[in-house]
Amino acid sequence: MNRRDLLKGTLAATAATSFAGRAFAQVNPTASRDAQLFAIAREQLARVGDTIWKKDVVGIADFGLHSSQKRFHFVDLANERVESFHVSHGTGSDSEHDGWLKRYSNIEGSEATSRGAYMTRSWYTGRYGTSIRLDGLDPTNDLAMPRAIVMHQADYARPEHVSRWGRLGRSNGCFALGPDQFDKVLIDLSGGRLLYAESLGLAEDGSRERPPITQTELVMNENGGTFERTNPGVF
Numbered sequence: 001m002n003r004r005d006l007l008k009g010t011l012a013a014t015a016a017t018s019f020a021g022r023a024f025a026q027v028n029p030t031a032s033r034d035a036q037l038f039a040i041a042r043e044q045l046a047r048v049g050d051t052i053w054k055k056d057v058v059g060i061a062d063f064g065l066h067s068s069q070k071r072f073h074f075v076d077l078a079n080e081r082v083e084s085f086h087v088s089h090g091t092g093s094d095s096e097h098d099g100w101l102k103r104y105s106n107i108e109g110s111e112a113t114s115r116g117a118y119m120t121r122s123w124y125t126g127r128y129g130t131s132i133r134l135d136g137l138d139p140t141n142d143l144a145m146p147r148a149i150v151m152h153q154a155d156y157a158r159p160e161h162v163s164r165w166g167r168l169g170r171s172n173g174c175f176a177l178g179p180d181q182f183d184k185v186l187i188d189l190s191g192g193r194l195l196y197a198e199s200l201g202l203a204e205d206g207s208r209e210r211p212p213i214t215q216t217e218l219v220m221n222e223n224g225g226t227f228e229r230t231n232p233g234v235f
Contacts, residue, residue: 033206034082041075044196048117048137053192059120059185061087061175063113064201064211067099067168072177074184085181088157089113090173092218099167100211101199105218106136106143107226111172112218114141114149118195123186128152128176132190140217141197151175151195153182 027039041058056078065071072087089101092112096102105112116138123130131152136144155161156169158178169176175195177185189195201209216228 029206029208031206033202033204036202036206037073037075037082038077038080040196040200041077041194044117045194048119048194051137052119052194055194057188057193059189059193059195060200061195061197062200062202063089063093063101063104063115063197064199064209064215065203066211067094067101068162068166072175072181074189076188083184085177085185086157086159086162086168088154088168088171088174088176091170092173094170097167097170100213101215102213103216103218103228104140105173106140106147107218107220108143108147110218113171113173113175113197114144114147115197115199115217116141118144118197120151120190120193120195123190126150126152128154130186132186134175134195147173149173149175151177151182151185151189153177153179155179157181 027036037060040060045052045055045058058075058077060073060075062071067088070084070086072085074083090111090113092105092110093101093103101113103112104115106114114136116136118134118136118141121133121135123132131150133150134144136142152174154176157176161168199215201211203209216230218226218228220226
């Protein structure tokens, strides 16, 4: 077993219970949104440890919010600032296409978004131009590589798409941002940094919002069948 697999195995074992419950153990829910994002970023960095190579910037995707909202947070710990952008979720997470994520999944072919911690890797050129490979670090997203779950740009993730349709378009489970927004992510979040995806419901004023739908997780049982369970995260 190589060092990377050993690190991932150790991390998966410690996270297999419910990492989401631990993610907010130190977060003050009455603090400002940015203060909570800083706390979540630091807690997740501490949880994954030395698996992450660079710890100056963390990306946080908050899928507890509607896709019309700026729910991808670029958390710059080195300079203590936050910038927020739009980000799409997967078709398999929102079959009604109403802008709310309803289902997470780590199953290949589900076209759903997966929650958990990711390490960003190298650039490559794909269907949507320059994209960023992602390495899933939790049991809920450890198939990100074989599923080809990446970060990329897409016209359906532009802010103008929200102005016209009231929501973003959907990806195949990837983290899609508008081209202008993706340029910053490409430069400053790639190459061994942390991306964390969860349903936080963190509003601009720092309060927590509960989505108007039940979020579930589609998982595979030991016989190869699938079943849904209520998202063991915040909601």
